[in-house]
Amino acid sequence: MTQSCHHICVTRDDYAGVELTFLLGLGFQLVLGEFTRRLADAGQGDLRPVHGMAFQALKGDGATATELAERLGVTKQAAGQIVDDLERRGYVRREPHPGGGRRKLVVLTAAAREHLLVAGRVLHELEAELAGSADVGALRRELSRVVRALHGEGGLPPLRPVW
Amino acid sequence: MTQSCHHICVTRDDYAGVELTFLLGLGFQLVLGEFTRRLADAGQGDLRPVHGMAFQALKGDGATATELAERLGVTKQAAGQIVDDLERRGYVRREPHPGGGRRKLVVLTAAAREHLLVAGRVLHELEAELAGSADVGALRRELSRVVRALHGEGGLPPLRPVW
DNA sequence: CTACTTAGTCAAGGTGCTTTACTCGCAGTG
DNA sequence: CACTGCGAGTAAAGCACCTTGACTAAGTAG
Numbered sequence: 001m002t003q004s005c006h007h008i009c010v011t012r013d014d015y016a017g018v019e020l021t022f023l024l025g026l027g028f029q030l031v032l033g034e035f036t037r038r039l040a041d042a043g044q045g046d047l048r049p050v051h052g053m054a055f056q057a058l059k060g061d062g063a064t065a066t067e068l069a070e071r072l073g074v075t076k077q078a079a080g081q082i083v084d085d086l087e088r089r090g091y092v093r094r095e096p097h098p099g100g101g102r103r104k105l106v107v108l109t110a111a112a113r114e115h116l117l118v119a120g121r122v123l124h125e126l127e128a129e130l131a132g133s134a135d136v137g138a139l140r141r142e143l144s145r146v147v148r149a150l151h152g153e154g155g156l157p158p159l160r161p162v163w
Numbered sequence: 164m165t166q167s168c169h170h171i172c173v174t175r176d177d178y179a180g181v182e183l184t185f186l187l188g189l190g191f192q193l194v195l196g197e198f199t200r201r202l203a204d205a206g207q208g209d210l211r212p213v214h215g216m217a218f219q220a221l222k223g224d225g226a227t228a229t230e231l232a233e234r235l236g237v238t239k240q241a242a243g244q245i246v247d248d249l250e251r252r253g254y255v256r257r258e259p260h261p262g263g264g265r266r267k268l269v270v271l272t273a274a275a276r277e278h279l280l281v282a283g284r285v286l287h288e289l290e291a292e293l294a295g296s297a298d299v300g301a302l303r304r305e306l307s308r309v310v311r312a313l314h315g316e317g318g319l320p321p322l323r324p325v326w
Numbered sequence: 327c328t329a330c331t332t333a334g335t336c337a338a339g340g341t342g343c344t345t346t347a348c349t350c351g352c353a354g355t356g
Numbered sequence: 357c358a359c360t361g362c363g364a365g366t367a368a369a370g371c372a373c374c375t376t377g378a379c380t381a382a383g384t385a386g
Binding site: 050082100101102161 | 342344345349352
């Protein structure tokens with residue numbers, strides 16, 4: 001049932017006694033840690049992953065703070081605070097919204113677009129290097145199946161701080 | 164280089180456009196969310212994952228607050244606060260340390276051991292169910308390889324809140 | 327006895343989010 | 357025209373959780 005393979009396992013590579021949930025968390029933590037480390041080395045050490053997520057959500061035509069909140073899975077106040085911070089540091093601007101009303105359109109500056117480029121490059125380099133140690137294709141496939149099993153077919157849910 | 168398989172991919176199952184790092188985070192978040200949900204259904208809703216980690220670290224002969232801090236990867240003050248909380252709610256006791264000194268031995272009560280049993284059962288049930296949708300063996304194998312590649316052969320690092 | 331080390335604790339501070347409550351701009355209705 | 361309501365934004369306070377800094381207590385080595 002729980003495939004406790006005390007005698008069968010031949011690969012010494014699967015941390016057989018470690019919970020899958022723990023292994024998932026460790027994998028994420030280590031990959032994300034390596035990502036932020038390389039990002040800092042590339043001169044982007046003043047932005048945390050959540051900022052990159054925000055940039056992704058604003059990429060293209062921008063969005064209102066409320067839309068950003070939905071895409072990040074936080075309250076609109078939290079999104080407003082993130083925008084305050086990013087605006088103060090020159091990564092986004094608040095412009096009048098073409099649709100009028102009280103809305104403001106949050107758009108990326110060149111610095112944010114530069115960050116997106118660097119982060120994308122770092123992520124792809126990291127994945128390519130991991131492909132030397134693991135079967136990244138299989139990993140992606142199985143992770144996708146797990147995500148689908150737990151969340152269904154709809155669009156991906158927002159990635160939030162985990163606990 | 165980045166194995167952008169626009170033409171080759173036949174499995175529509177790998178969220179080809181999604182970053183591996185994102186997929187890892189999503190997988191962890193969803194599995195952990197399902198875990199805590201089931202734990203709450205099993206009447207253990209007043210304990211967060213970090214408490215389960217603490218119980219694991221204390222299982223057996225117990226430990227001092229400082230040892231707990233090392234195993235959780237936090238400061239000894241933070242460990243002390245966690246112990247305060249758990250003691251107040253009856254999950255651990257502070258006993259005089261057999262080795263003397265100023266040390267105190269933090270040991271689990273029956274309630275904590277019960278939690279460990281339930282949590283272990285839930286984790287194994289969850290993994291068994293996921294095995295119906297994904298190749299859990301392959302997932303464990305590839306995650307293990309990633310962990311090994313990024314952390315080396317030494318013992319597993321503590322699992323910390325991720326950002 | 328003094329000096330150093332180690333474990334524990336108290337207090338303050340910081341971060342990042344939430345909840346509560348408000349203000350502003352606009353649309354619809356009588 | 358006011359009047360009502362609503363959606364977006366913001367201000368303030370609170371909370372969960374961790375850190376840093378400073379201190380006390382107990383043991384140990386010189």
